[in-house]
Amino acid sequence: MPRKAHPKQEVEDALVYAEQNGWRIKVGGAHAWGKIYCPFNDKECRCGEFCIASIWSTPKNPGNHARQICRVVNNCIRNKQASDEEED
C-alpha cells in the first residue's frame, strides 16, 4: 500500500530521497507527521540520535525541514563510506 504523502511538497521530496536510500518511513503522531528510520539502525550505525528522526507535519519552514532530512540521510551514507577507508 502506498504511504500517505507529506502535505508539504518539499518535505515529501526529501522523504522520497530518504526512501531511495533505504530509509523506512512510519506515518503517525500528534504534532509529528511521522518518523524516518535509518536502514543501518544497529550498534554500528553512525547516525547516532538521528538514526530515528521525527518529521513535523507543519514545520516552521518546509524548505529548511527538507534540507535537514537530506542532511541526515547524506551524513549516514557518507559516514558509512568513510568508515571503510579509515585511517591514515
Next chain:
Amino acid sequence: MKEYEFTLKFSLQDTSSNPENYIDSLNACGCDDALVGIGRTGRIALDFTRESMSAWKAISSALADVKKAIPDAKLIEATPDFVGLTDVAELLGFTRQNMRKLMVTNGAEFPMPVHEGKPALWHLATVLLWLKERKTYKNNIQETLVEIAKANMQINLAKEIRSMGLESTMDIDGLIAKA
C-alpha cells in the same frame, strides 16, 4: 535576520525514557524549526535552522526552548565545535587530503589542537578564524558558520567549567603561557 544551523545534543534525566514522549512539547515550545533525533534511548538531539539576529541569540533561544519543553534535559554538546580534520574538510567542502596538507605544510602556524591524539581535535572556531586570515581560503568561509562555531565554543566551555565546580576559580593564568 540570518539563518543559523547548529545541533544541540541532550541527555535525558531518566536515561531509560523514550525521547519520543517529548516531541509534542518540543513543538509547543517553538522547536518546529529543528529536526528532532530520537534514535538513542535517554538522548535527544535537535538539528536547528534558526532565524535570528545573531548566532548567540539563535543558540541561547534554542537552549531556552528546549529547557521549557524538557526541564531536566542536560546539554551534552552544542555542535559544530569540537572537530577533527575530516569534519572541517566536510564543513568547508575541501578534501580531507587538502585539509591535512594545509596542517602539515603550515606546521606551528596552524592552530593548536585541543587534544593531540588519534584523532586530534580542534575547536572549529580557531581553525575557521585562521583560514579566514589567508587569502586563498577567505571566500570559502561563511560568516554564519564562524559565528556559530564561536557561540558553540563559548557554550561548551562554560558548561565544562561549571562542571568543575569551585576548582575552576583557581588562577591558572600564572601556570600557562597566554595565547
